[in-house]
Amino acid sequence: GQRVVPLNTWVLISNFKLAYNLLRRPDGSFNRDLAEFLDRKLPANTNPVDGVFSFDHLDRSTGLLNRVYRPESQLGPPTAPIDLENPLSTTAVVPVIVFFHGGSFTHSSAGSAIYDTFCRRLVPLCGGAVVVSVNYRRSPENRYPCAYDDGWAALKWVKSRPWLRSGKDRNSSDVHVYLAGDSSGGNIAHHVAVKAAEAGISILGNILLHPMFGGEARTESEKRLDGKYFVTVQDRDWYWRAFLPEGESRDHPACNVFGPRSKNLEGMKLPKSLVVVAGLDLIQDWQLAYVEGMERTGNQVKLIFLQDATIGFYFLPNNQHFHCLMEEIKNFVSAA
Amino acid sequence: MDELLAVLGYKVRSSDMADVAQKLEQLEMAMGTAQDDGISHLACDTIHYNPSDLSGWVDSMLSEFTNPPDDSEYDLRAIPGVAAYPQADESDKDSSPAAVSSPSSSSSPPPPIAAAAAPSSALIAEPTRPVVLIDSQEAGVRLVHTLLACAEAVQQDNVKLADALVKHTGLLAASQTGAMRKVATYFAEALARRIYKIYPQDCLDPSYSDTLEMHFYETCPYLKFAHFTANQAILEAFATANRVHVIDFGLKQGMQWPALMQALALRPGGPPAFRLTGIGPPQPNNTDNLQQVGWKLAHLAETIGVEFEFRGFVANSLADLEPEMLDLRPADVEAVAVNSVFELHRLLGRSAGMDKVLSTIKAMKPKIVTVVEQEANHNGPVFVDRFTEALHYYSSLFDSLEGSTASQDLVMSELYLGRQICNVVACEGGDRVERHETLTQWRARMESAGFDPVHLGSNAYKQASMLLALFAGGDGYRVEENNGALMLGWHTRPLIATSAWQLAR
Numbered sequence: 001g002q003r004v005v006p007l008n009t010w011v012l013i014s015n016f017k018l019a020y021n022l023l024r025r026p027d028g029s030f031n032r033d034l035a036e037f038l039d040r041k042l043p044a045n046t047n048p049v050d051g052v053f054s055f056d057h058l059d060r061s062t063g064l065l066n067r068v069y070r071p072e073s074q075l076g077p078p079t080a081p082i083d084l085e086n087p088l089s090t091t092a093v094v095p096v097i098v099f100f101h102g103g104s105f106t107h108s109s110a111g112s113a114i115y116d117t118f119c120r121r122l123v124p125l126c127g128g129a130v131v132v133s134v135n136y137r138r139s140p141e142n143r144y145p146c147a148y149d150d151g152w153a154a155l156k157w158v159k160s161r162p163w164l165r166s167g168k169d170r171n172s173s174d175v176h177v178y179l180a181g182d183s184s185g186g187n188i189a190h191h192v193a194v195k196a197a198e199a200g201i202s203i204l205g206n207i208l209l210h211p212m213f214g215g216e217a218r219t220e221s222e223k224r225l226d227g228k229y230f231v232t233v234q235d236r237d238w239y240w241r242a243f244l245p246e247g248e249s250r251d252h253p254a255c256n257v258f259g260p261r262s263k264n265l266e267g268m269k270l271p272k273s274l275v276v277v278a279g280l281d282l283i284q285d286w287q288l289a290y291v292e293g294m295e296r297t298g299n300q301v302k303l304i305f306l307q308d309a310t311i312g313f314y315f316l317p318n319n320q321h322f323h324c325l326m327e328e329i330k331n332f333v334s335a336a
Numbered sequence: 337m338d339e340l341l342a343v344l345g346y347k348v349r350s351s352d353m354a355d356v357a358q359k360l361e362q363l364e365m366a367m368g369t370a371q372d373d374g375i376s377h378l379a380c381d382t383i384h385y386n387p388s389d390l391s392g393w394v395d396s397m398l399s400e401f402t403n404p405p406d407d408s409e410y411d412l413r414a415i416p417g418v419a420a421y422p423q424a425d426e427s428d429k430d431s432s433p434a435a436v437s438s439p440s441s442s443s444s445p446p447p448p449i450a451a452a453a454a455p456s457s458a459l460i461a462e463p464t465r466p467v468v469l470i471d472s473q474e475a476g477v478r479l480v481h482t483l484l485a486c487a488e489a490v491q492q493d494n495v496k497l498a499d500a501l502v503k504h505t506g507l508l509a510a511s512q513t514g515a516m517r518k519v520a521t522y523f524a525e526a527l528a529r530r531i532y533k534i535y536p537q538d539c540l541d542p543s544y545s546d547t548l549e550m551h552f553y554e555t556c557p558y559l560k561f562a563h564f565t566a567n568q569a570i571l572e573a574f575a576t577a578n579r580v581h582v583i584d585f586g587l588k589q590g591m592q593w594p595a596l597m598q599a600l601a602l603r604p605g606g607p608p609a610f611r612l613t614g615i616g617p618p619q620p621n622n623t624d625n626l627q628q629v630g631w632k633l634a635h636l637a638e639t640i641g642v643e644f645e646f647r648g649f650v651a652n653s654l655a656d657l658e659p660e661m662l663d664l665r666p667a668d669v670e671a672v673a674v675n676s677v678f679e680l681h682r683l684l685g686r687s688a689g690m691d692k693v694l695s696t697i698k699a700m701k702p703k704i705v706t707v708v709e710q711e712a713n714h715n716g717p718v719f720v721d722r723f724t725e726a727l728h729y730y731s732s733l734f735d736s737l738e739g740s741t742a743s744q745d746l747v748m749s750e751l752y753l754g755r756q757i758c759n760v761v762a763c764e765g766g767d768r769v770e771r772h773e774t775l776t777q778w779r780a781r782m783e784s785a786g787f788d789p790v791h792l793g794s795n796a797y798k799q800a801s802m803l804l805a806l807f808a809g810g811d812g813y814r815v816e817e818n819n820g821a822l823m824l825g826w827h828t829r830p831l832i833a834t835s836a837w838q839l840a841r
């Protein structure tokens with residue numbers, strides 16, 4: 001496995017793998033204290049770094065925390081650094097990317113260094129977009145549908161901020177949202193998009209980075225790649241058992257989105273989707289089935305299949321897949 | 337140092353990368369075997385230190401999985417701060433070892449990380465300003481801006497403008513509620529004092545300020561966390577000593593020591609002889625606060641069977657302390673711990689004070705030095721920056737208090753913090769004693785003074801988390817590990833930091 005990724009990437013992801021092995025208990029419980037101890041975090045920072053500043057926002061009534069990333073150009077003077085009143089722009093559309101971090105519904109947070117770093121990259125990449133990283137509740141302490149509820153709450157919060165609005169003129173002012181996420185975050189992005197479509201809330205696009213889907217069946221890719229590139233079928237099963245309601249199977253609609261128990265997505269007018277699949281990810285067959293299902297139900301989807309990419313290829317900017325991904329995201333967000 | 341991993345919080349030398357990779361492979365094999373043999377409990381019981389030092393972490397994990405575990409080492413259980421002075425109780429003496437024996441770990445404290453990573457200058461390039469906004473602050477954004485504009489006017493000596501703005505702040509604050517209103521009021525008052533040069537008389541009766549601190553201690557977990565984490569480090573340092581001496585730089589009501597004494601009493605093999613030297617400011621009316629605290633602790637020591645000796649020292653400043661005054665005994669006879677909770681920053685107002693104290697500490701030849709400080713830079717040279725830092729810091733602190741229920745305690749706690757705010761904003765020179773600095777700054781200072789870090793581990797982390805669950809009113813408190821130090825914060829904003837030190841080899 002070491003040859004496929006740069007050495008430091010291999011070290012990083014292997015470290016996660018081993019640490020995570022320590023944290024998952026056979027009885028389904030999770031060593032949350034040790035997980036938080038081991039997680040490397042970064043604080044929000046209103047002093048700009050590489051052209052991006054950030055701050056955290058806490059909704060007292062729900063306890064939900066979002067981390068907001070903005071370009072330095074939006075920073076006000078020292079006496080009024082964070083503008084929470086005026087729209088982002090009255091002459092142009094400024095995208096707001098609502099990002100759901102990965103971690104198989106269990107690990108990481110908006111403050112995790114890997115995700116803080118990733119979100120920061122998206123700001124200049126998408127021409128000075130705002131990124132809102134959602135600190136959703138995690139399993140096994142908070143099972144389905146908590147993560148989706150939090151995603152939905154975050155979307156409504158974002159949509160209702162006057163200071164996230166933009167538009168070519170005052171009359172077309174709106175909060176222009178893209179949903180994005182990796183692994184479990186991609187799964188959350190999908191479900192939030194569905195809910196938004198049902199509620200008539202406009203989302204401009206979905207970016208799903210090796211999204212976490214599954215089902216009871218064992219697909220060919222799962223068998224072929226089991227344990228080969230950092231991930232095992234056994235650990236995937238553990239995370240689904242930790243997230244889904246107790247006793248549920250992986251054909252639950254949260255997991256198996258085009259499975260026997262799922263909602264029919266035909267005619268739903270879901271936002272256009274960019275789905276990125278890593279060719280060495282063992283759940284790729286589920287992701288490809290997702291893409292196929294979206295096409296079949298008349299929803300616009302673009303697949304990026306990265307042949308020899310492993311999970312987490314986007315954590316470090318040291319490989320071609322990373323750069324390819326960044327280019328695709330940039331084009332996806334800027335297209336009208 | 338591999339720069340890409342450094343950004344993600346892992347310090348690995350590029351030259352070590354292949355070695356770390358190989359060890360990770362070995363570790364995977366060892367863990368796989370462990371699980372097959374059903375000894376994966378090792379995973380739960382291992383004490384982890386400083387995850388940022390990936391090489392060190394992998395090494396220690398490898399030795400856990402490939403070597404059989406040694407004798408147990410106890411560690412401090414969360415002993416409720418409420419029971420600081422418990423009733424004399426026979427059962428205390430008879431607590432079964434099972435109550436304290438910890439799961440196995442290495443038999444001695446881990447060696448200091450060999451590559452004692454000097455703070456990488458690439459990583460501390462810019463000061464960080466972590467801001468957590470509470471939804472009410474969106475509504476209060478004008479209030480914040482007015483306060484900041486006022487501070488700016490003060491810095492520019494524009495008295496007329498500052499005066500107008502501070503009055504306007506009063507109006508805006510009145511329309512706010514909760515923590516926002518209180519914080520704004522304290523900051524506005526402090527600004528007014530600075531503008532009109534009505535400086536607060538800090539000749540406050542120390543017993544009054546101790547009372548305020550007691551309320552703060554009861555209302556929220558910050559002081560309990562400070563005591564708990566410092567005690568954990570002290571306990572580990574004292575593990576094999578038969579005679580121990582703690583020098584407390586700010587004894588106050590001695591709230592930190594009953595828990596340590598109880599843990600020492602329950603040590604397998606029996607407690608060491610415990611000597612405490614408590615330092616405090618001069619008292620008015622000739623009351624000897626230090627002796628009174630000493631008596632209380634002596635009484636406790638007697639009930640729990642710990643040989644105890646106490647000495648109090650009155651000092652205007654820690655810089656007045658000389659090692660000869662302390663009756664220090666040879667290091668092989670008595671292990672020394674120096675403990676400072678929110679005391680060291682007070683020395684930064686006078687030149688050479690800090691250097692003197694750090695030399696004095698070194699002359700005490702301590703086994704361990706525990707330092708707890710506010711995690712904020714309230715000592716910058718530029719007034720507006722200091723003001724802004726403090727505004728965000730105390731906003732988070734006041735927000736965290738909003739969850740607590742005892743309203744009497746809350747008011748007193750707010751007063752306690754309000755005095756700090758006043759000092760940071762209204763005072764200058766020798767009067768400004770609340771010169772808080774960040775862990776990064778303290779690290780640099782301690783390391784250049786000749787100290788090496790002693791890392792606090794996952795056991796201390798876990799127990800600190802448990803302590804929070806027991807006592808904290810709100811569930812926004814977070815413990816965070818930072819390169820071997822532990823920080824307690826409100827949501828994502830760290831507010832206090834505990835670090836431990838030893839003399840550099």
